[in-house]
Amino acid sequence: MPPDSGLLLEFRGVNTHYGDLHVLKDVSYAIGRGEIVALLGGNACGKSTTMKTIMGVVRPTSGTVRFEGAPIERLRTAERVRRGIAPVLEARRLFPRMTVLENLELGAYTRPRGPEYMEDLERVFALFPRVKERRSQIAGTLSGGEQQMVAIGRALMARPRLICMDEPSMGLSPLLVEQVFDIIQQINAQGTTIFMVEQNAAMALAIAHRGYVLQTGQVVLSGEATSLRENPAIREAYLGELQVTPAAG
Amino acid sequence: MTVADVYLQQIINGLSLGAMYALLALGFTLVYGILELINFAHFNVFMVGSFVGLGVLRLLGVMPGAPALAGVALVAVLLGTLIVTMLAAGLLGVAIERLALRPLRNLRGPAAMITTIGISYILLNVVLLSLGADSKNFPNPLPSWTMPVGGAVLRLREVLIWLVSLALMAILTWFVQFTRLGKAMRATAQDAEAARMMGIEVDRIIIAAFFLGSALAGAGGLMFGLYYNFTSYIIGFTAGLRAFTAAVLGGIGNVPGAMLGGLIIGLIEALGGQLVSASWADVIIFSILVLVLVFRPAGLLGRVAPNKS
Numbered sequence: 001m002p003p004d005s006g007l008l009l010e011f012r013g014v015n016t017h018y019g020d021l022h023v024l025k026d027v028s029y030a031i032g033r034g035e036i037v038a039l040l041g042g043n044a045c046g047k048s049t050t051m052k053t054i055m056g057v058v059r060p061t062s063g064t065v066r067f068e069g070a071p072i073e074r075l076r077t078a079e080r081v082r083r084g085i086a087p088v089l090e091a092r093r094l095f096p097r098m099t100v101l102e103n104l105e106l107g108a109y110t111r112p113r114g115p116e117y118m119e120d121l122e123r124v125f126a127l128f129p130r131v132k133e134r135r136s137q138i139a140g141t142l143s144g145g146e147q148q149m150v151a152i153g154r155a156l157m158a159r160p161r162l163i164c165m166d167e168p169s170m171g172l173s174p175l176l177v178e179q180v181f182d183i184i185q186q187i188n189a190q191g192t193t194i195f196m197v198e199q200n201a202a203m204a205l206a207i208a209h210r211g212y213v214l215q216t217g218q219v220v221l222s223g224e225a226t227s228l229r230e231n232p233a234i235r236e237a238y239l240g241e242l243q244v245t246p247a248a249g
Numbered sequence: 250m251t252v253a254d255v256y257l258q259q260i261i262n263g264l265s266l267g268a269m270y271a272l273l274a275l276g277f278t279l280v281y282g283i284l285e286l287i288n289f290a291h292f293n294v295f296m297v298g299s300f301v302g303l304g305v306l307r308l309l310g311v312m313p314g315a316p317a318l319a320g321v322a323l324v325a326v327l328l329g330t331l332i333v334t335m336l337a338a339g340l341l342g343v344a345i346e347r348l349a350l351r352p353l354r355n356l357r358g359p360a361a362m363i364t365t366i367g368i369s370y371i372l373l374n375v376v377l378l379s380l381g382a383d384s385k386n387f388p389n390p391l392p393s394w395t396m397p398v399g400g401a402v403l404r405l406r407e408v409l410i411w412l413v414s415l416a417l418m419a420i421l422t423w424f425v426q427f428t429r430l431g432k433a434m435r436a437t438a439q440d441a442e443a444a445r446m447m448g449i450e451v452d453r454i455i456i457a458a459f460f461l462g463s464a465l466a467g468a469g470g471l472m473f474g475l476y477y478n479f480t481s482y483i484i485g486f487t488a489g490l491r492a493f494t495a496a497v498l499g500g501i502g503n504v505p506g507a508m509l510g511g512l513i514i515g516l517i518e519a520l521g522g523q524l525v526s527a528s529w530a531d532v533i534i535f536s537i538l539v540l541v542l543v544f545r546p547a548g549l550l551g552r553v554a555p556n557k558s
Contacts, residue, residue, distance in 0.1 A: 055446050057442065057445065057446065076450070077445050077446055077448065078445070078448040078449065078450050081446070081447065081448030082448060087446045089443055089446065093440055093442075093443040094443075095435070095436045095439045095440060095443065095444075096439060096440075097435075097439055098432070098435060098436065098439065102432055105432065106432060106433070106436050106444070106447045106449070107447060109429075109433065109447045109448045109449055110447075110448035113429075154447075158447075158448070
């Protein structure tokens, strides 16, 4: 864990269900301030459910979720956003028929329109000059890479302490993936904690401080990113030449 | 009147009807855009709106057969009646959402839509049983000003409908395009889950959609009374179905589409009625509904495939 310790987000014994389907099974995570933490795993292992549980779209059936020490599992999504959690959603999920600028504005929906808002906008434009060029364009007409930049920019507009990213590399070319991960590192270096779900384990572990591996709803491995990279089981399942997908759950 | 003048007159009539249908169609489209729910209660929110307008005019001392008002008094009476009617209809819409539809929010299937049909009948019967089945004379404070347009005649009530509808549609467009709440409404319509994760309280957006749509229906109901000089418990059904057709024709969920669809349906009713016979107007309108659903289900301005992922 980086020097500025202290937990920002904590899952303790969290279970979630979709009807009869038990998705997260007694899951615990601890995300420290200033970290990049990667959550790895195959399809349908509970990665996206983890993100939805943080955002309050899925409520745990038991267990606690704490943010900055306070339990948040009963809070509405809007209240969580106000407290400083912002999502970068799977497949971007921009508002397709609104302009880039309107998408960014909606990212700042819970914040007042003032000098801070203009600062945040300038920061996003500085980070993504491309987004500035495209600010009047309809979001649905952007390329996948540009949409991902807007999606990250939209999260930054909430001035979050924690950004939850769901598959930021999905559908992007290798070159773009590298750019996006560079940006994620920059954002983290400026003080924002990142919790990232990622199929691309090699890339994720290259920038993450720590990682968790989720399999059929359970944490099966966790540790420093460097040690996970060396772990034979991880190498075989996620980093090896053979792309083995763990049993779907 | 020459044949051309007759058609000119029918265009004037059609634009007036169309403006009214557009106001009503907007309510279907606003609610559908957000909840994907066809709100049949809207038919009779419109009808109740016309009775509220009637009541307010009477309270203001404007009785059927009373002398016409002019100047400031006329504007004040019309504006006051319009505002009170819109507020009352808007609150009725919000009450329907809170009491009857919100408890069903998480049910799949047609439960909510069928509930709106039930509410529609409740409203109809409440008005029928409390105010009677006879149609009521609608007081009309408008002076009988007319202006010849070619060989046709333009009356003040037509000008009034056009102005009120245009103003309301301009305000709605501004609201949806440029205000914080309006942008949140559009975002919610495009991707409700993502909107929620931006911190938008989706329940408030739904309330706003019901309020705005119902308030516009109230304005439509008042216009109906001032235009036809009567109202009745039964007016919601025909006007509501035509306006619903207008919303589908324009592309349900699409705000400019509802306005365009309303005008087209109004013109078809007036001109089609002239070409064939007035009693065939509904046959023509609903044939168009069927054809649109078969050949262009997304409507004139609608998207080909709804964006859902």
